[in-house]
Amino acid sequence: xxxxxxxxxxxxxxxxxxxxxxxxxxxxxxxxxxxxxxxxxxxxxxxxxxxxxxxxxxxxxxxxxxxxxxxxxxxxxxxxxxxxxxxxxxxxxxxxxxxxxxxxxxxxxxxxxxxxxxxxxxxxxxxxxxxxxxxxxxxxxxxxxxxxxxxxxxxxxxxxxxxxxxxxxxxxxxxxxxxxxxxxxxxxxxxxxxxxxxxxxxxxxxxxxxxxxxxxxxxxxxxxxxxxx
Amino acid sequence: xxxxxxxxxxxxxxxxxxxxxxxxxxxxxxxxxxxxxxxx
Numbered sequence: 001x002x003x004x005x006x007x008x009x010x011x012x013x014x015x016x017x018x019x020x021x022x023x024x025x026x027x028x029x030x031x032x033x034x035x036x037x038x039x040x041x042x043x044x045x046x047x048x049x050x051x052x053x054x055x056x057x058x059x060x061x062x063x064x065x066x067x068x069x070x071x072x073x074x075x076x077x078x079x080x081x082x083x084x085x086x087x088x089x090x091x092x093x094x095x096x097x098x099x100x101x102x103x104x105x106x107x108x109x110x111x112x113x114x115x116x117x118x119x120x121x122x123x124x125x126x127x128x129x130x131x132x133x134x135x136x137x138x139x140x141x142x143x144x145x146x147x148x149x150x151x152x153x154x155x156x157x158x159x160x161x162x163x164x165x166x167x168x169x170x171x172x173x174x175x176x177x178x179x180x181x182x183x184x185x186x187x188x189x190x191x192x193x194x195x196x197x198x199x200x201x202x203x204x205x206x207x208x209x210x211x212x213x214x215x216x217x218x219x220x221x222x223x224x225x226x227x228x229x
Numbered sequence: 230x231x232x233x234x235x236x237x238x239x240x241x242x243x244x245x246x247x248x249x250x251x252x253x254x255x256x257x258x259x260x261x262x263x264x265x266x267x268x269x
Contacts, residue, residue, distance in 0.1 A: 020237075035230055035233050036230075036232050036233050038233050039232070039233055039236040039237075042236060042237060042240050043236070046240070082247075085243060085244065085247045088243055089239075089240050089243050089244070092236075092239045092240070092243065093236040093239060093240060096232050096235050096236040096239065097232070097236060099232060100232050195244075199244075199247070199248070199251070202251060203251060206251060206254055206255060206258065209258055210254075210258055213258060213261050213262060213265065216265055217261070217265065220265065220268060
């Protein structure tokens with residue numbers, strides 16, 4: 001990954017720039033909403049990336065529960081943290097889009113509420129990791145991650161099975177989209193996915209390194225205590 | 230248009246704030262590693 005990192009960083013920068021250009025210039029203006037609809041090119045890919053990261057967190061948590069592998073635990077932690085960042089973007093850009101279109105910032109609509117619940121679940125996960133000092137913390141966090149991930153399909157399919165204020169899906173579910181809009185959407189999704197891989201890998205690396213430093217510090221303290229006797 | 234720009238700016242503000250947090254943590258970790266090396 002160390003060798004691939006700079007290549008991926010360049011690719012991400014190119015994709016993000018092209019994605020921004022596509023969202024602001026290439027994509028046609030939507031007839032009903034006008035230019036504000038262009039928020040879609042950041043809002044939707046951010047949501048998809050957050051879902052992917054939460055599934056990565058679930059997979060790594062299951063691996064940890066089965067094998068007790070600390071690297072899987074570190075990956076689960078990294079994926080959850082970066083997932084929360086992307087989910088925050090969704091929860092911030094959504095109301096900014098809703099205000100001019102619906103006339104309100106927020107409504108307790110099923111999809112919006114479930115997304116907020118999803119964010120709260122993963123914030124609780126991060127709080128548990130941050131403040132719990134128990135040796136069982138990774139296991140408790142992994143179990144919470146398994147239950148938390150159940151909310152992801154609920155968020156995704158809520159607009160398929162229930163009547164909600166939130167628009168219907170643009171891909172699948174009978175929705176249709178202009179091919180130029182779809183192209184820009186997919187470019188931005190690829191860009192945000194590459195960006196998420198870079199950030200998640202950095203966070204994972206940081207987590208592994210900080211655990212090693214903590215272990216070495218603990219060992220040093222023990223040696224110092226042993227020498228002073 | 231102001232809502233559109235607000236959404237894009239907010240997106241990048243969130244990502245940049247998080248990247249800044251990661252960089253600060255890397256910096257602190259590097260200092261801790263240096264301290265450990267000095268002790269040895």
